[in-house]
Amino acid sequence: MSAGAGAGRGAGGIVRGVLRTRSGRLGAALSGLIVLAALVSLVWTPYDPTQVDPADSWAPPFGRHPLGADRLGRDLCSQLLAGARITLAVAVGTTALAAVIGLALALSAVLPPPPVARGVVHLVDVLVAFPLLLIALVLAAVFPGRTWTTVVALGLGLGVQVGRVTRGELRRVLATDYVLAARAAGAGTGRIVRRHLLPNVAPTLWVQLSLTAGVAVVAEAALSYLGLGPPPPAPSWGRSLHDLQPYLTLRPLVLLWPGLAIVLTVLGFNLLGDGLREAADPHLRPAPHTAVDGAP
């Protein structure tokens, strides 16, 4: 049983693998920055992000306020830091939910006998047809001002899409000779799923999930922008965009910060996914090559 452990497949091995790739390093750095911002905001922000100070209206950056202040004199840096919390919570929650739903749908579309599997495939086709953001909008309107409605709506919608792509990958892997060989070696369905299917669809799944996290960040910002995100006092990048938008022509620079934060977060997640894929793909992993085929 020692054999499976020797390949650096533990969490430590995957992290090292990710950090070996350039995109992985950049993605990890950007994502790490967001996590750091969210964590720091829990204990410290330059100002209370909701504190209004008319004297500081449109205060310039790099003075008393690191990134300046908005019309009401609220510190933009503090708003960004605190907004990272919501963004990160939605991204992580949505991605985790999408992963669970996606894998469950994909597995139940390939493993059960044909009538059941076909039913799941049709169900997924129907679910994919629902417009994701509209469902999130409706849910947010019905249960306003709660973060979990956003997570559930986005997780369901994106999970169905993850499931669709994963199903194709599972079918590809199920048809391979090594699954046939595993069955001939006496492996049951559970073992084949754990040992052959999941590791071999993992690279695709990682990329899917990193894209999902990026989409979740954008979707959360869009919902907040429309006023359907978390309730007003809590800071959010999307609502910052919304609040600052009327002053676009007067103060173009202040709009840059929340926009930049969103772009860098999405970029970070996507690059991290690239790094994970490369680290998980044995063909891209450097390995010692043996000599020519020679029988001793």
Place this chain on the structure above:
Amino acid sequence: MTVHPKPPHPTSAHPTSDRPASDRPASRPAQGPGTIPLFEVAGLSRSYPLPHAGWRAGGRPGGRRARRQAVRDVTLTLPAGSSLGIVGESGSGKSTLVRLLLGLDRPDSGTIRYRGRPVRASHRSRDLRWLRRDVQVVLQDPVASLDPRLTVGAIVAEPLECLRIDEDHGARVEEVLAAVGLPADARDRFPHAFSGGQRQRIAIARALAPRPRVLVGDEPVSALDMSVRAQILDLLGELTAAHRLGLILVSHDLGVVARLCDQAAVMRAGEIVERGPTAALLTHPTHPYTRALLDAVPRLPIG
């Protein structure tokens, strides 16, 4: 490849089996290996539905789909200690027959018995554990048949774990890797670090690991270079002789079968058109298809 018929299997040259006596549960038939055939196949048929012909092509919705008869009324026997070659061109149903023999697919009709016990495909892996402990397979494509995400050690240990073989798995893995001529450090590496011939050695090691009685080769050398092919064939010959393995070798190449098998069956369009001792089949083919296959074997001067 030169066709040189092989004399009957030299099992007598290796009277000692490496099977310890404890390896054989008492529940197994007590008869000597000479009495019960390893495989008995009778009237075996299997057909597959063809893809839907669309309504444009004249297919009626709800109508029965056309089917391709992959295996048609096949009857054959593998006596204990014997080696059987199944020859036929692509699409003649050889691989389907292999899947049926391994209990990986269910026949439409007919029976398969291994050492007298009926083989029935099942979705529960433990139902056929008794068969898999005895019958192992080497597939054609050594690139596709090894999971790229597992180390060689994990691949070779898989049948030991799945079949609950009561033995030190690590030691057995080292033993079979050495038996197929791979370096000991191979176990910690991944399949992609190996060449085609070495990969096929890994696949053979996996098949040997649970100490089977029968090795089934589904075109085991077809994907290999000519020079490597000879090495792998030699290895298969040595291993089957040393471990007194029954061998079912499927190939489109009569030369391969002639080298390793004392019995041969010729398959065409799912049916066995001719069978008999390999030597007789090669020297006096009666069916025109066998003659055509013989003529298709490239002959090289003996060097």
